[in-house]
Each structure stands twice: as C-alpha cells, then as structure tokens.
Amino acid sequence: MPEPAHSAPCLATIEAVPAGERTVVTCRGEFDIGAQELRSELRAVLDRSATGVDLDLDEVRFCDCGGLNVLLSLRREALDQGKTVTVRAYSPVVGRLLELTGARELFVTEYSARPEVPGAVEERPQPMDVDQELRLEVDQLRRAMRTRPAIDVARGIVMASFGLSAGDAWTVLVTASQNTNTKLHELARELMGALQGAAVPEQVRQQMAAAVAKVREHGPDLQRPDRRASPSRAA
Template sequence: MPESAHTAQSLATLEARPRCLATIRTQVAGERTVVTCRGELDTGAHVLRPELYAALDRSVTGVDLDLGEVAFCDCGGLNVLLDLRREALDQGKTVTVRTCGPTVGRLLDLTGARELFASGRPGSPDGSAPDAEVVPGPEEQLRRMHADRELRLDVDQLRRTMRSAPRPAAPRYTTAPSV
C-alpha cells in the first residue's frame, strides 16, 4: 500500500542527504593554505564548505588544493570547489589545483574548469612549483567570475540534457530481397 503524502519523509532531512565520503587536511604554507583532500568528492561534499571557507580565511593570498588522493569527483564535488573559488575571488584571493589524479583531471578537462584553477604562476604550468603568486586584477577577476558562471550554466545544461535525452532506438535489421 502506498505511503500517504503527509507521512512521507522530506528529502531535505539530514537522514536523506548523502553522507560525505571525503576528508580534508589543511596546512598553512607561507601566505597560502594547502588543502589536501582524500576520498570521494560527490553530492555529500557540501558539508566540507565551512572547513574549506575557514582554510581560505586563514590564508593571505589563497588556497592550493591537493586532490591527488581523490578517487571520485562528480558535479556535486566540482560545485563545492567552484563555490570555494568564487568566495576566494570575492576576497581577492585565488584557488589553485596543485595536484590531481586522473579522475579529477578528467572532470576538470571535460567541464573546462581546469583553467579556472590554474596557478597563474610563471614557470609552473602544472601549479606544482610555488613561484611568486600573481594576484589577478579587477578585470581578470571579473573575467574569471563570468567564466565561472558560464561553466556552471554549461554543467547545468549538460545535466538536463543527459536526463532528458531520448535513448537511441535499436537498429532495424531487414532482410535483403531474394533473387
């Protein structure tokens, strides 16, 4: 027998939300804070926002993310990282991806987000060599904010397309007329 609507549990309750399968560790390194993530950054990663924002607040120029031990990352995890980046831009700081494994790297490449987390440091295309930090000017911050917004729209449209796309019909096989 179906459950009545007034007894159904809301999806907004804590029990219905996915649990976080990731952990983070922070370490202040000069003017920047290094955040090392482990586990899975998925829809449950939203609970990491307060700790990530606190790491950003403790830094002078921004946060360097070490995502080398992240085994899985989906759009939910990417949104957490993009939110951190937007908060950093609001504070005149940056968020860079120092290292990442193939799973996160593929997601960043497929969504075009890798450039949003580039180091901006001369001589360190992969962000691993901590040279002098280049803090973007107001025009660059505005450009990045627009790119961030467009990326979010693209990801949202991709999700909608994937949910609503018709499945391809099975191929039809016909027999050739006999001669």
C-alpha cells in the same frame, strides 16, 4: 513526483598545512554532494591564510558536480577576499571532470619554481584582474548554455530507454563519458543522433550498458560513476 531529498554522508577528508602566506589543502576520498559538510572547514582554512589556498586533489578517487560546486564556492569566497584558490595536483578522475565542465582554467595558476630545483624562488600566485575574471566567467557561462540543452535531452533519452531516474541517468552519462574519454556534450549529441537512425559507436554502447547495469546493481543510495582511474590526465 519529485524524488525525496536525503542527506548524503561525507566520504571526504581534508588536511591543511600552512606554507608561508598560503595554505596547502590535501583532499582525500570522494567529493560528491556529501562534501558540502566540508564547506565551513574549508572556509575557515581560507580565512586563516594570507593569500589563499592550494588544493592537492591527487588522492580524490571520485568527484562529481556536487564536489566541484564545493571547490567553486571556495574559489568565489577567495575572490571576495582578494585571495586565490589553485589546484596544484589532481587525480585522473578530477582532471576529467574539470575538462568536461570547462572549469580547469578557473583554478590554473603558473608557478615558476619547483621545490626540487636548488635555489629556485617560488612566485606567489596572483589573482586575475577584474576584466580577465569577468571574461573567463562569461566564456564558461556561454559554453554551458551551448552544451546544457543537448545534455538534458540525452539524460531524458537514457531515462526513457532504461526506466531510470534523473539522478541515475546523469550517473550513467558521466560514467560513459569518463570511460570512453568523450566530452559529455559530444556523447549527448551521439545519443540524440541515434534517434535519427545514426549509429552509436560500439565502445559507447558497451560503456552505457555497463553503467546502467552498475546503477541497477548498487541501487539509488550507492550510485557512483566508475572509480577506476582514467589512463591519462586531462590535457
């Protein structure tokens, strides 16, 4: 039977500050499915800006695919308006998620100036041309098509092995991926290999066990991947 749907509280906040033709949006807290409540507020900020929004995610201490979808939705709306959404700073947790999902490139914009350099002139972010945008989107879709089947199988393995729900199993996979600095699809292949008798690295086994224990301890309404900051940003 499908799990009952329930609304999640919004544990994130945003603060918008105009900066010339753009608006800097500082995000704080936890960007999960509850962050859907911020969509209308973010859309209003985008509408008021002339050329787009620059996101500061350095104070986001947790972010999952639900939160990432909010940011991707804002980016799509900006493209429809001929504007851009960039990420000017992010926490290790956000950086890791952007790397795991391959979404980091979608928010990259080069700046030629830094505020601390006297006399420097900041270049306004320019939207991609249509061909480049389409190529990037296709690359992302192809990557997802290649890796998603393995990830789905790995989630099924975790569900069957530990008696967890689909949501719990996803939390365990993301937590172990973050804490072992292993790409999600690589972790999935390691778990699939275990079915054929291959050894799972000790660090992965330890982090998987810890993640399962944490999920069971907190229960279904408090499942969150480990919020401890990763020691390094995504390259």
